[in-house]
Amino acid sequence: MDFKPTEEQELMVQAIEEAMTRENLETYFQDCDKEHKHPKKWWDILDELGLFSMFLPEEAGGDGEGAVTMFLVMEALGRCGGPIYLFWDHVKADALLENGTKEQIDKFMPMFFEGKPAFAQGFSEPNAGTDLSPATISTTYTRRNGKVYINGHKHFISGAQDSDYCLTLAKNAEDPEQLTLWFVPTNVPNCKKEPMEKMGINMENVNDIWFDDVEIEESDMFSFEGNGLMATSKGFDYERLIDAFNAYGQALCAYEDACRYANQRIVKGQEIGRLQLIQNHIMEMTMRIEAMRNMLLHYAWNKDNGQLTRAEASIAKQFCSESANIVVDHALQILGGIGFCGSRVSRIYRDVRITRISGGTGEIQTVIAARQVLKKYR
Ligand SMILES: Cc1cc2nc3c(=O)[nH]c(=O)nc-3n(C[C@H](O)[C@H](O)[C@H](O)COP(=O)(O)OP(=O)(O)OC[C@H]3O[C@@H](n4cnc5c(N)ncnc54)[C@H](O)[C@@H]3O)c2cc1C
Known part of the structure; x- marks a missing residue:
């Protein structure tokens, strides 16, 4: 390599x-x-x-x-x-090319x-996050007079304010075991969307969406009936790797800001970088930055050579999201008061926290990776 x-x-x-x-x-x-x-x-x-x-x-x-x-x-x-x-x-383009109709593509x-928001992705609901299944999904589709009608409430949907469509997971009202994806318009009278309050990633909007008998066509189905959970799943491993790149990239910024600050900030006549306790923060950050970078380049190479495993994608997401949060916390500590009040490290501290939750929580990455590891030693 x-x-x-x-x-x-x-x-x-x-x-x-x-x-x-x-x-x-x-x-x-x-x-x-x-x-x-x-x-x-x-x-x-x-x-x-x-x-x-x-x-x-x-x-x-x-x-x-x-x-x-x-x-x-x-x-x-x-x-x-x-x-x-x-x-x-x-x-999202890979799944669209693989499963979309010519018209949808x-x-x-x-x-x-x-770079325009093509469509948001609506899987989660108030009672369906990690566990997406016919038992938890309550959004439904019903066929009536040659049309399809969507009813339900989607929760935490990124980017929906700017998208005209939401690729929506819904279950068949007549046959609830069938979970299917539909392109549903969101700028129509029977659809309401509202941004949610959140602690960070303020440049993104995350939304509640309510569908009240929104009318769509049979041709708005994505992939085939009953394939709602599988139609986008092929890209999950790469998405997890990209989530890990995202966590690392943000941590790198905080890390470099903190290192520069440690060389400049004078306390009692000397740069704080000369203090061993500050050097401890520098070392803790550096070890994680180096480990993340090496792991991510290795797994990225595996991806480009068709060798990225499911476990590796989950290990990268879990390790980098945890490490990035630890690095940013150390960085904020080095910056002292200015870390909390107004530096970009404060923004990164708020923004990076979500990497441990969205795109599959850390616990789920652990479950996925640990199972694969154990299988290897059976
Ligand atoms: C900012 C943001 C953006 C998002 N964007 C989107 C989006 O665009 N589209 C979309 O559909 N969704 C989106 N989501 C939803 C996101 O995918 C879910 O929040 C996530 O899957 C977790 O679901 P939950 O919040 O319901 O938590 P739960 O599933 O209720 O989990 C709660 C806790 O229990 C743990 N847990 C659950 N099951 C297990 C298990 N089997 N083993 C061990 N621990 C477990 C979890 O890890 C977590 O710690 C977004 C969420 C946020 C916060």
Whole structure:
């Protein structure tokens, strides 16, 4: 395995860092965070850098770049304080290409190229999070007079404010064992969506959605009837790896800010970096940053070579989400009061916490990985 970046990858990382520095985006991010606004200016830079098409499959006209390049991009964007938790929509394109009808692909695929929110994904409900099953899902679809009607309440749905559609998991009202996905319009009178209060990731919206007999067509079905839980599952491992890139990228920013601060902040006539207790924080952070980077490059290489296992994806997500939270906590401690009041490390501290919950909680990653490990030694 050789992790030395190619010349193209180096140029791309350089271009990202130059663009992020040129625009001096930190004040802008602070404003967007305070106002709970999508960072359009930053999004335009991603577009200018070609990042929306970079990871889309070649068969759809994208550049088809793989996981190692993805890691380097997330690392470069995260290092500069970018809200990289927003940059994952392109992952939905694989499932769309695999399971979508021609009409659905023609309708949504161009939006991924433009960085526009094509559709939100509505699986979770107030009583269905980790456990998505006919017993917990209460959103239903009913066929009437040649149409299909959706009723129910979806919960925690990311990006739904800006999306016209929600890919919605619902069960057949007449045959509840059938869980099926439907593209349901959300900007229609019978649908209400409301942003939820949350402790971080303020540049993203997370929503409750209520469907009250929303009328759709049979052709709005995604994949086939009864395949609702499987139609998007093939991409889960890669999504978990990307979640891990996201956690690492944010932690890297906090880590580097804290190291610089330790060299500058004078207390009792000397830089705090000379104090052994501060060096302990530096060491704790460095070990985790190094371990995350090595693990992620290794697994990204495995992904690009068709060898990423389910256990590895879960190990990466669990290790990096926990480690990132630990690193950011140490970083905030080094920054002292300014860490809590107004530095970007405060924002990262709030933003990184979700990596232990969404996209499958840490407990679930542990269950998945541990089972696979035990199987190996049976
Ligand atoms: C900011 C945010 C964005 C989200 N975006 C989306 C989205 O776009 N679309 C969407 O559909 N959902 C989304 N979700 C929902 C997310 O996927 C769920 O929150 C997550 O799956 C956990 O479900 P839950 O919150 O209901 O917790 P629960 O499933 O109720 O879990 C509660 C606790 O019990 C633990 N637990 C549950 N089962 C087990 C088990 N078998 N073994 C051990 N421990 C277990 C969990 O790990 C957790 O600690 C989002 C959530 C958040 C907070």
